[in-house]
Amino acid sequence: MIDDPGGARVRLPERALSPFVRFSLYNSPYPAHDRGRAVDLYRDPDRDDDVAPSPVAGEVLDSHERRVPRKEYAEATDHILLVDVDTGSSGFDAGTTGDGYVARMLHVDPSVSPGERVEVGDPLGRFVRSGFFAPWVDDHVHLGFRRRDQHLLRAGGSLPLSVPADPRPLAWDGTGTVVERGETYVVLDSPRSDSGEWVGVAADGGGVLDGGLAHYEGGGLLGEGGDRDGTVSLLGYEVGEVDERTVEWGSFDVLANGERVTGISLFCARDPGFGAKVVHPGHGFEVGDRVEVGFRQSEEPIRLG
Structure with a gap:
């Protein structure tokens, strides 16, 4: 596992959790989750639709389709969705966000386009049953944060993260x-x-x-x-x-x-x-x-x- 390079963790705002009923920082074998650097936000199992709500507010920067491991129960492609975070509207504490963040989200087939603005809870697109999932894993939005000057597509490198919930x-x-x-x-x-x-x-x-x-x-x-x-x-x-x-x-x-x-x-x-x-x-x-x-x-x- 990768050691944190120092510095404070990005503290996820409370409102980011509001559209979801489950979360996990560590229930994944992939490098993006090393030492809890990303959070998986799980859909409400009682909802009939497959719409993924946004955990952040901001401007959509881009989306990238990528091929994933082939599994008979999963789709052949996934997506990386990048949002330039509006820290105030997203609920981040003032003065703790530096130059701002880019939210890096996976497992959503986006219905939003670059240049569009989203608010917390707005639909991002449909959940993707990804080839990165084990068969027992429920649909979720994978969320991590990068600085704007970081590589935004590489799997590793998201900032250390904490959640506001005290379970x-x-x-x-x-x-x-x-x-x-x-x-x-x-x-x-x-x-x-x-x-x-x-x-x-x-x-x-x-x-x-x-x-x-x-x-x-x-x-x-x-x-x-x-x-x-x-x-x-x-x-x-x-x-x-x-x-x-x-x-x-x-x-x-x-x-x-x-x-x-x-x-x-x-x-x-x-x-x-x-x-x-x-x-x-x-x-x-x-x-x-x-x-x-x-x-x-x-x-x-x-x-x-």
Whole structure:
């Protein structure tokens, strides 16, 4: 992973999160997310349309179509959409934005053109089911920020980023009943929250875990609480080492009812219910099944990239 070169993080305004119900800084294997330099903003699953709302206000600079990894469930091309951010209208704190930012967004087939202005919440285009997605990944807008003098198309190089949400940690004992199933995952009924506030799965020592545990190389420890220079544990098992908020996962397998699975997809959410998402292509779980998650040491853990 790439170390931050110093300097303050770009603090995403609260209104940027308002059109979305879930977010993740670390649930991706790609360099653009190194040390939480980009955020994935997930669509509301209760919406019937596939329109992607804008998290920022500003002038559309350009869009670039690009070919992506070929996957039978995904589209052959994706897009990079560049917006010259109006920091005031977007809600950035005055005096913290320097010469301004360019927002770099992916996974949207744009319906907007260069020279057009967008406001927060305006439609950008339709969500793209990208070849960069694993099959269990929900549609989302990928958002990162660059200075105007930076290379705007290269995958790496976005500025360090933080989000305004302070997610409430939800204690979880590793068990739950399947309430939703797909071909590659199941969602459990716990941990549960109907508060409408941002929540996530609690690490044992405090804070909220983010990322693909442990099918990606690392994840994050978000929110308040927890040791920011030491070990991180979940369900009484040491899952990694944290440096500030970035976690390097250890060598272990994730188990569901004693069987090795791909992992757990961790993110922050405010839509009703929440619940742990267990990733396991070809699983045999059905709605109503009881599942118990655990860990065991492994010399060959599953790592995707």
